[in-house]
Amino acid sequence: MLMAGRHIVLIEDDALMGNSLVQRLELEGADVTWVRQAVRGVAAVRTPRKPVDAVVCDIRLPDGTGEEIFDTLSRTIAPPPFLFITGQGEIDQAVRLLRAGGADYMTKPFEMPAFLARLAQILRPDEGEALPARTGISPLARQIDAQVAAFARQEGPVLIRGGRGLGKARLARRIHDLSERRSAPFVAVNAFREEASAEALEAGAARASDGTLFVHGIGRLDAAAQDVLLGGLGQAPFRLIASCEPRIDLQEQEGTFRGDLLYALAANEIVVPPLAERGEDAVWLAGQMFNALNAGRETALRGLSDLALAAIRDHDWPGNGRELRARLLRAMSVASGDWIHPADVFPELQTGGDSLETLAEARESAERRQIIRALEHTGGQVSEAARLLRVSRTTLWEKMQKLGL
Amino acid sequence: MLMAGRHIVLIEDDALMGNSLVQRLELEGADVTWVRQAVRGVAAVRTPRKPVDAVVCDIRLPDGTGEEIFDTLSRTIAPPPFLFITGQGEIDQAVRLLRAGGADYMTKPFEMPAFLARLAQILRPDEGEALPARTGISPLARQIDAQVAAFARQEGPVLIRGGRGLGKARLARRIHDLSERRSAPFVAVNAFREEASAEALEAGAARASDGTLFVHGIGRLDAAAQDVLLGGLGQAPFRLIASCEPRIDLQEQEGTFRGDLLYALAANEIVVPPLAERGEDAVWLAGQMFNALNAGRETALRGLSDLALAAIRDHDWPGNGRELRARLLRAMSVASGDWIHPADVFPELQTGGDSLETLAEARESAERRQIIRALEHTGGQVSEAARLLRVSRTTLWEKMQKLGL
DNA sequence: TCGCGATGTTCGGATTTCCGAACACCGGCG
DNA sequence: CGCCGGTGTTCGGAAATCCGAACATCGCGA
Numbered sequence: 001m002l003m004a005g006r007h008i009v010l011i012e013d014d015a016l017m018g019n020s021l022v023q024r025l026e027l028e029g030a031d032v033t034w035v036r037q038a039v040r041g042v043a044a045v046r047t048p049r050k051p052v053d054a055v056v057c058d059i060r061l062p063d064g065t066g067e068e069i070f071d072t073l074s075r076t077i078a079p080p081p082f083l084f085i086t087g088q089g090e091i092d093q094a095v096r097l098l099r100a101g102g103a104d105y106m107t108k109p110f111e112m113p114a115f116l117a118r119l120a121q122i123l124r125p126d127e128g129e130a131l132p133a134r135t136g137i138s139p140l141a142r143q144i145d146a147q148v149a150a151f152a153r154q155e156g157p158v159l160i161r162g163g164r165g166l167g168k169a170r171l172a173r174r175i176h177d178l179s180e181r182r183s184a185p186f187v188a189v190n191a192f193r194e195e196a197s198a199e200a201l202e203a204g205a206a207r208a209s210d211g212t213l214f215v216h217g218i219g220r221l222d223a224a225a226q227d228v229l230l231g232g233l234g235q236a237p238f239r240l241i242a243s244c245e246p247r248i249d250l251q252e253q254e255g256t257f258r259g260d261l262l263y264a265l266a267a268n269e270i271v272v273p274p275l276a277e278r279g280e281d282a283v284w285l286a287g288q289m290f291n292a293l294n295a296g297r298e299t300a301l302r303g304l305s306d307l308a309l310a311a312i313r314d315h316d317w318p319g320n321g322r323e324l325r326a327r328l329l330r331a332m333s334v335a336s337g338d339w340i341h342p343a344d345v346f347p348e349l350q351t352g353g354d355s356l357e358t359l360a361e362a363r364e365s366a367e368r369r370q371i372i373r374a375l376e377h378t379g380g381q382v383s384e385a386a387r388l389l390r391v392s393r394t395t396l397w398e399k400m401q402k403l404g405l
Numbered sequence: 406m407l408m409a410g411r412h413i414v415l416i417e418d419d420a421l422m423g424n425s426l427v428q429r430l431e432l433e434g435a436d437v438t439w440v441r442q443a444v445r446g447v448a449a450v451r452t453p454r455k456p457v458d459a460v461v462c463d464i465r466l467p468d469g470t471g472e473e474i475f476d477t478l479s480r481t482i483a484p485p486p487f488l489f490i491t492g493q494g495e496i497d498q499a500v501r502l503l504r505a506g507g508a509d510y511m512t513k514p515f516e517m518p519a520f521l522a523r524l525a526q527i528l529r530p531d532e533g534e535a536l537p538a539r540t541g542i543s544p545l546a547r548q549i550d551a552q553v554a555a556f557a558r559q560e561g562p563v564l565i566r567g568g569r570g571l572g573k574a575r576l577a578r579r580i581h582d583l584s585e586r587r588s589a590p591f592v593a594v595n596a597f598r599e600e601a602s603a604e605a606l607e608a609g610a611a612r613a614s615d616g617t618l619f620v621h622g623i624g625r626l627d628a629a630a631q632d633v634l635l636g637g638l639g640q641a642p643f644r645l646i647a648s649c650e651p652r653i654d655l656q657e658q659e660g661t662f663r664g665d666l667l668y669a670l671a672a673n674e675i676v677v678p679p680l681a682e683r684g685e686d687a688v689w690l691a692g693q694m695f696n697a698l699n700a701g702r703e704t705a706l707r708g709l710s711d712l713a714l715a716a717i718r719d720h721d722w723p724g725n726g727r728e729l730r731a732r733l734l735r736a737m738s739v740a741s742g743d744w745i746h747p748a749d750v751f752p753e754l755q756t757g758g759d760s761l762e763t764l765a766e767a768r769e770s771a772e773r774r775q776i777i778r779a780l781e782h783t784g785g786q787v788s789e790a791a792r793l794l795r796v797s798r799t800t801l802w803e804k805m806q807k808l809g810l
Numbered sequence: 811t812c813g814c815g816a817t818g819t820t821c822g823g824a825t826t827t828c829c830g831a832a833c834a835c836c837g838g839c840g
Numbered sequence: 841c842g843c844c845g846g847t848g849t850t851c852g853g854a855a856a857t858c859c860g861a862a863c864a865t866c867g868c869g870a
Contacts, residue, residue, distance in 0.1 A: 009809065033809040033810075034809075035806060035807070035809050036806070037806075037807075039807065040806055040807040040808075040809065043769060043807050043808055043809065044807075044808065044809030046766070047766070047769060047770050047773060047808070048809065049773070049777070049809070049810065071712065074710070074712045074713075074746050074747050074748065075712075075716075075747060075748075076748060077748050078740075078741055078742070078746040078748045078749055079746065081742065089496040090496075091494040091495075091496055091499050091510070091512055092512075094496050094499050094500055094503075095499055095503065095509065095510050095511075096711070098499075098500065098503040098504070099503070099509070099710065099711045100710045100711045100712050101710035101711075101712065101713075101742070101743075101744035101746055103742070104500065104504065105496070105500045106500075107496055107497070124741075124742075143739075146739075147739055150738060150739065151738070154738065260569075260727065262724075263570070263724055263727045263728055263730070263731040264731070266728075266731040266732070266735065267730075267731045267734035267735050267738075268734070268735060268738060269735050269752070271752055277762065279774075310778065313774065314774075357775060358793075358794055358795040359772060359775055359776070359779075359794035359795060359796050359801075360795065360796075362771050362772065362774070362775035363768050363771055363772055363775075365771070366767050366768055366770070366771030366772075367764060367767065367768055367771075369767070370762060370764055370767035370768075371764070374764075381846080382846080382847070382848095383845090383846065383847080389763055389764040390763040390764065390765065391764050391765075391828075391829090392828065392829050392830070393829095393847090394828075394829060394830075394831095394849090394850095395827075395828050395829070396764075397847085397848075397849080398827085398828085786816085787816080787817070787818095788815090788816065788817080796858080796859090797858070797859050797860070798816095798817085798859095799819090799820095799858075799859065799860075799861095800857080800858055800859070802817085802818075802819080803857085803858085
């Protein structure tokens with residue numbers, strides 16, 4: 001059981017080879033996803049049902065090459081370790097792939113023990129359940145947790161970027177608590193209040209002493225206050241953690257925010273994506289909050305119904321975690337039976353509990369949501385939205401017609 | 406002169422090949438040590454007469470193999486970057502060498518330009534502190550370096566024009582260090598801070614004595630301060646080097662900047678184009694910075710993957726070198742494997758940032774969710790789930806394949 | 811043992827989707 | 841005024857998706 005519980009994606013079109021690999025890997029306790037085509041491989045790695053620990057990838061596939069798969073994936077994510085296998089190896093290709101970040105390269109036929117040994121060697125180290133989920137259970141959330149842990153071990157300022165209600169202050173606090181400075185003070189300054197003048201900042205820094213100074217909404221600081229921070233960066237005893245909106249670069253372009261301060265901070269940056277982009281986290285968070293709130297009730301509720309969870313997963317959460325909390329509080333106070341129903345969480349919908357959405361319907365509503373999101377993002381610019389969504393302007397127009405947007 | 410002053414060890418027993426390589430490398434300014442035997446190679450690298458920046462190593466040698474050389478060296482020291490060349494390549498060998506830490510692997514015969522490019526890419530960073538890094542390898546950067554050298558040999562004020570984060574201060578420093586005045590003081594005044602009043606300038610000039618006075622952001626000076634400089638230009642003992650934004654002519658039009666001061670300076674002008682206009686320099690710089698930063702880590706990274714380099718070349722770099730540095734720092738702190746991937750350098754590509762989920766991705770994950778829901782609903786019965794989802798069993802099967810379920 | 815229903819898989823063709831090109835149109839902007 | 845960039849709309853062909861038909865299996869109960 002070399003690979004107990006590890007998730008391995010196998011991209012291989014040859015039936016014989018595929019079968020024997022799947023068989024052997026499952027014998028080793030691995031959880032194997034076998035696909036036969038390049039596009040499917042990309043899908044299986046990019047949106048996996050559970051995190052991928054390694055990919056075993058044939059190079060010649062009916063609809064593309066393993067190289068293309070790796071390329072495509074690398075553009076958007078840090079791909080899992082790739083072990084390429086091919087019948088017709090070329091040296092240049094091998095060199096190219098390894099230099100591009102592939103983990104290993106073997107030519108068929110190979111001995112199974114050698115294959116297993118090399119695969120075991122490249123397997124992503126088991127992070128598994130050792131680290132409890134804090135921010136969420138999605139790959140994105142796990143990455144954030146990993147970054148928090150990493151930054152806690154280091155020194156240097158940290159910038160936390162993300163929308164409202166995503167718990168940026170909590171992340172800052174966690175970095176402090178996990179760091180060497182945990183016994184020193186943690187001082188928070190909120191630039192959205194008036195307290196964030198240059199003097200107030202200096203006072204905060206003094207209070208922080210050799211602890212952590214957290215500046216919430218650093219983009220709001222005036223020039224003098226920015227100078228205080230910039231001046232302190234080099235020698236000040238405290239550690240600076242700052243938070244800001246997702247799009248701080250805009251303020252830099254306007255000239256209200258100093259580029260050098262931004263880049264000094266951006267070296268250690270955590271980007272917290274909105275809840276809407278990680279529905280599984282919304283469900284997980286709802287569960288966590290429910291349990292916490294339920295413990296404090298005199299009459300305990302049973303839980304969130306499946307339909308409610310589905311609705312939570314698909315909601316847009318413009319207010320992120322804060323909205324989730326508010327809705328859950330409301331739902332738990334108005335819930336009539338043992339279970340929380342979708343209508344309790346989303347009273348504005350008044351949905352009747354009908355049967356399962358058709359696949360086409362699900363696809364359609366997902367498209368609608370995404371299109372609306374994109375249009376909001378671009379301020380209604382259709383061409384720009386089309387580019388974001390990676391479809392032609394024509395196609396987007398057509399879809400908008402069909403969906404009545 | 407891609408490799409001016411760099412020390413390259415060439416281990417090659419073939420006289421013809423060896424000769425032509427030595428000739429070509431010396432043409433590029435390299436300092437080549439050519440040995441014909443494995444034992445000599447080990448000695449030449451282990452106890453060099455000057456630090457080795459790279460090793461070009463044949464695999465088949467009369468008294469051993471290149472692999473053995475690398476192996477032997479790795480046991481006792483961190484070997485310099487190895488570029489293996491061989492007439493009889495084997496894939497397994499190439500993979501083994503690259504995984505062991507070799508930098509590159511080429512088969513003979515090869516084109517000389519390709520060889521030089523790949524060698525240049527792996528060269529250890531220039532550590533000579535005497536002459537800090539050059540500006541880059543692009544024709545534009547070379548021209549800048551030439552100008553710096555030329556102005557260092559002359560007298561007279563210099564104006565360095567260019568956007569933020571392009572190292573204008575470093576260029577000024579280099580001019581000073583290369584000039585006759587190198588033993589006199591180099592005084593920098595930053596007009597973006599308050600320190601740049603007329604009095605502060607006079608004080609700076611006094612401190613500079615007969616050295617160099619560097620004024621950063623000369624366009625920001627007020628009228629009195631400009632007068633100080635203009636008055637000093639003729640007879641003052643110090644040499645003036647000024648930097649300003651790319652478009653200083655605008656400020657002149659506004660009347661906030663004196664034309665005569667501008668024209669006095671503009672006679673010796675260096676224009677530093679933004680990094681976006683010379684992608685090769687961005688790649689080169691990234692390599693330099695990576696190596697410098699990597700040296701200070703406890704767990705060394707292998708390098709920037711070729712895909713990451715390609716992404717760096719194509720990025721827009723609005724923050725120029727400063728942004729590059731910040732991104733690289735970030736990437737190196739979050740990198741998960743041995744290599745730095747594009748997504749580590751450009752995290753905004755994978756989340757919120759500027760691009761949200763592609764329409765196809767949104768559709769895909771919606772489908773995945775709905776299919777899983779349906780399958781849960783039917784207890785894994787595929788046909789039944791297909792009926793619920795209103796698609797044919799075949800289609801559902803196909804989708805499950807694609808999504809790796 | 812056979813029959814039955816479900817699954818895994820392939821194939822060819824009908825249908826839909828997607829895209830680029832093209833054209834008209836509109837509102838700023840110099 | 842003309843130019844430019846964006847939008848609304850149509851069209852034809854390329855590419856994908858979807859489906860039914862077909863066939864081999866497989867497990868299970870009669």
